[in-house]
Amino acid sequence: MAARKPQGDETGYSNLGGSNATGSRAAEPVQTLAETVAERVREKVISGTLTPGSHLSEMVLCEELQVSRNTLREVFRILTKEGLLRYEANRGVFVSTPSMSTIIDIYRVRRFIECSALAQAHPRHPGTQRMRLAVDDAHRCREAGNWLGVGSADISFHSAIVELADSPRLSSFYAHISLELRLVFGLLQDPEFLHGPFIDQNGEILLELEAGRSGAAAEKLEAYLLRAERFILGAYARVAPSA
Amino acid sequence: MAARKPQGDETGYSNLGGSNATGSRAAEPVQTLAETVAERVREKVISGTLTPGSHLSEMVLCEELQVSRNTLREVFRILTKEGLLRYEANRGVFVSTPSMSTIIDIYRVRRFIECSALAQAHPRHPGTQRMRLAVDDAHRCREAGNWLGVGSADISFHSAIVELADSPRLSSFYAHISLELRLVFGLLQDPEFLHGPFIDQNGEILLELEAGRSGAAAEKLEAYLLRAERFILGAYARVAPSA
DNA sequence: TACACAAAAATTGTTCAACACTCTGGACAG
DNA sequence: CTGTCCAGAGTGTTGAACAATTTTTGTGTA
Structure with missing residues (x-):
């Protein structure tokens, strides 16, 4: 069940991680599901749909984005590293509020x-x-x-x-x-x-x-x-x- | 089974993600398992135990570090963002080789x-x-x-x-x-x-x-x-x- | 009423087993 | 020698389960 998404839009966002060292093969446009979803959540955050400071419940977002909890946590990981989300141990993730x-x-x-x-x-x-x-x-x-x-x-x-x-x-x-x-x-x-x-x-x-x-x-x-x-x-x- | 590790050493590495915006409560020293393991893998990489260019098999490392595959993938995510590891879609992670x-x-x-x-x-x-x-x-x-x-x-x-x-x-x-x-x-x-x-x-x-x-x-x-x-x-x- | 404390519920942290999908390498027909 | 097909290995993703922690609720006491 839950067949893989048709992998629609590409990000257009350059691969941030730096150090694309070997360069042997061209950076493939293949995108993992987590990255695709991350892109969507990122849009929601910077567009203001998700207001700063609000709590992101795992279960709610799983339902909303139609992905499993594990995948969603990878998404959180990505966006946390980008500074858009913020972790609090045992309390979950929040949209980070710029001060x-x-x-x-x-x-x-x-x-x-x-x-x-x-x-x-x-x-x-x-x-x-x-x-x-x-x-x-x-x-x-x-x-x-x-x-x-x-x-x-x-x-x-x-x-x-x-x-x-x-x-x-x-x-x-x-x-x-x-x-x-x-x-x-x-x-x-x-x-x-x-x-x-x-x-x-x-x-x-x-x-x-x-x-x-x-x-x-x-x-x-x-x-x-x-x-x-x-x-x-x-x-x-x-x-x-x-x- | 598989009781939680006693969460031994702390990293001493400042929380990179930036944007510690709210600052309402002091940044807790609580470290997730993934971060702890990431620290260990990081050591292995910069000490040369893991040679650049080598392939890191998920199953092998799961066994070696005594963590689940999901946790290990979070570790990979962390170290990839730091530039120490490199992803190739459907092929896994490699130690990135500086050019x-x-x-x-x-x-x-x-x-x-x-x-x-x-x-x-x-x-x-x-x-x-x-x-x-x-x-x-x-x-x-x-x-x-x-x-x-x-x-x-x-x-x-x-x-x-x-x-x-x-x-x-x-x-x-x-x-x-x-x-x-x-x-x-x-x-x-x-x-x-x-x-x-x-x-x-x-x-x-x-x-x-x-x-x-x-x-x-x-x-x-x-x-x-x-x-x-x-x-x-x-x-x-x-x-x-x-x- | 106000406050402290304990039990219950909700949520996160972590693991596991399973299956889908992709890549790789070899066997085999032409 | 070349191209196709097939099985094996490894990653991508999922759902369910349990442990640990936080939050809420409920209760008794002053």
Whole structure:
């Protein structure tokens, strides 16, 4: 019974674990059931369907996702390592709730990594094209009023910045950070208010880089990130004044 | 039957997953069986008992470690995320084999992170004390001919550098990188030859920092890392000329 | 009513046995 | 020599079971 799922959608999420060392055979698109389900739960978490802090009962989710308890625990393991879920011994898993210090740390890491990557970047690096794509995409989404799309484009712009450093491990780490940031965004309402003011600044940064002034670009990026941090912290304080 | 193990040794390894967000109750030292076993397997891997590239059969390891298959799979999941093991769909897990590009990427990340952290460090930061401790420890171990201890002290010195940045996420990421580096060290023989030349350079870097010249310290660190990379790559080429 | 303590229920941690699916290697026909 | 088929081995997933722990409930006492 319970035949294997037809293995529908692929993740599009690069295999985080790093160290794809041998490289002998191409990374196969074969996905295990646990990974597929993890993808679904991840969506639920960052979309806000599963609210931060709430308890995830094993039995309930088994029923809901139509998988066995063992498989579900593998899913929990995956998402816990990604920082989206949190274990408490003998009490189960909870959706992790970003705190102020989480946000502060995320932006500290972002300034640390993105600014250095940008400062030492070569203007003709392929990552630049990906930055250009992201900026254009963001503008298109803004025209269409698709603010979730704007958010995705923003994240992909900054991921492209990190890729300027040409380090798979750094990029994979930054993917983690982005994921946590998405959790924060999910906690905050009003994506237009969140992402709207920052689209044009991305464009300016890119212009500086394309003109070969990577130093100036890095400075603008740092200012951008400091402003964004204050912005997010303010919005957070309004939503969860206690924490 | 199969009574629960008395849960003997604790890891001492900080909980990597990041995002210990709520912080409501103190992080309990309670360790799940899987984590305990993971610790043991991790030791086997970085000590070289399990040689890189070798296949880990589930049944064999179940027998050897006296745990069930499900628990062992959780262990595999943990160590895969850490980069020590590698999955191949329907073929099982293998000890991941660091390649040249792995080493290059590790050192790229190290230069990227450590140098920035050091450059913007405050000399009175508590991390400085931990650096001092590590340097002294390394000297003690060298006197005693304990070269494995020297290696540990070296890693702890550089971890302390990263902690200067005051970012839990960055430190946890660096712990991953260190782990992979240990794997490389395990592949290479002759730890005296590996670590011996670098003890004094750590001391010099620390001296610069303590004197308030963090810029000079960062420069020395970068030179150190470039030299170490060439050194490691050379040793690697001698051990595995094919890859 | 308020509080401490013990029994019961619910939930998680771990194991086991079974079966489906995939990969590998060899036998065999052409 | 090449391609196909088949059995064996190993992984992927499931459902049920029991142990350990937490949470809830119930009870008696001041």
